[in-house]
Amino acid sequence: MNAQKRRAIYETLQSLDPHPTTELEYRTPFELLIAVMLSAQATDVGVNKATRKMFPVANTPRAMLELGEAGVTEYIKTIGLYRTKAKNVIATSRILLEQYGGEVPAEREALEGLPGVGRKTANVVLNTAFGQPTIAVDTHIFRVSNRTGLAPGKDVRAVETALEKFTPSEFRQDAHHWLILHGRYVCKARRPECWHCAIEPLCEYRPKTPPPEL
Template sequence: MKKAWVEELFRRLSERDPEPRTELDYTNPFTLLVAVVLSAQATDAGVNRATRTLFAVADTPAAMVALGEDGIREHIRTIGLYRTKAANVFRLSQILLETHGGEVPRRREELEALPGVGRKTANVVLNVAFGEPTIAVDTHIFRVANRTGLAPGKTPEAVEQGLLKVVPGAWRLHAHHWLILHGRYVCKARRPDCPLCPVRDLCAFPDKTTAEAMAGPRRGPLARPDPA
């Protein structure tokens, strides 16, 4: 992997979106943590619709515990696996109060000890809430890293370790968001929009789509969805 190749790839992605942000709505580290826990096997838009009412009444661990597991469940029942997620959010809120003084911990080990929090969730919280240069590998980043040849790997953790090795420090803080947004809106699973890809000529993917193959309305390389 040539350093100049990686630098150019991230330079182009950064030109499209200099300050990328998570598409999950949150107001503090706690609501971010809850939103990411709820986002497993769910869309960010779906989570945001549910948390709009949830966070209006419970945006701290104490308020979430006071709401109770049943109350949490009523707010998030439109999200997949909502019963399990409600139990996790209730219990992690209790643990934050009992063990961490009501604050979201900044250590990976402590985050991953919370119910419903795995490595990916911990990486998102560390990156977004605390500015750590972590890279959370979801399905989009896994796909982009393998397709482009940036960091091929058979598991999310293998891809994460590969990215941490090749992504220069200057790009690492936002690398997670550039790659996830690129995978979400351009390098899509079923039909990547290669004609609009800003890194098409750098990508190792052999089955690039053509302009003729892409039908219907298109969006810019890192464009967000139109507001509902």
């Protein structure tokens, strides 16, 4: 895919959604960090249902520690892998208190050193909480990048590198939000909905899928 076509894709997505953001509900960097940790192999809808009840009770590292692993488990037990996630939430809260004064660090190395925080989670926090132009690659973005030809890669890190290389600087801050939403609602895994896709004329996916029979 050439540079002009990539730019046109981003311009189209920007025109549809000028100020995209995560669908996870949060008010502080700590709430965002915890929500993203909980979202692994879970839906944003499911995470939001849990955090709407948990965050009013515990939305700081100290309050989370006071809640304890058993308390966290009660709030998040409807989410996949909840036992492991509860352990990581408590361990991360303890480290934030002991090493970072209860604040979420704005550095990749520090974030990736927290239990349950990988590169994707760190990228989301750096981008959404701290305004850094990182690009987090999840399954939706991996699929859209490869299917459209925007930034092909054999694994998530390769796609991230390609997106960083090929995404014009003015779109980098919002790129992963546009792509994840496009993958979630239009360019779906089982059947991309090409018939109402705004970037369909620019996309290199073949064959295009026709609308379902009425």
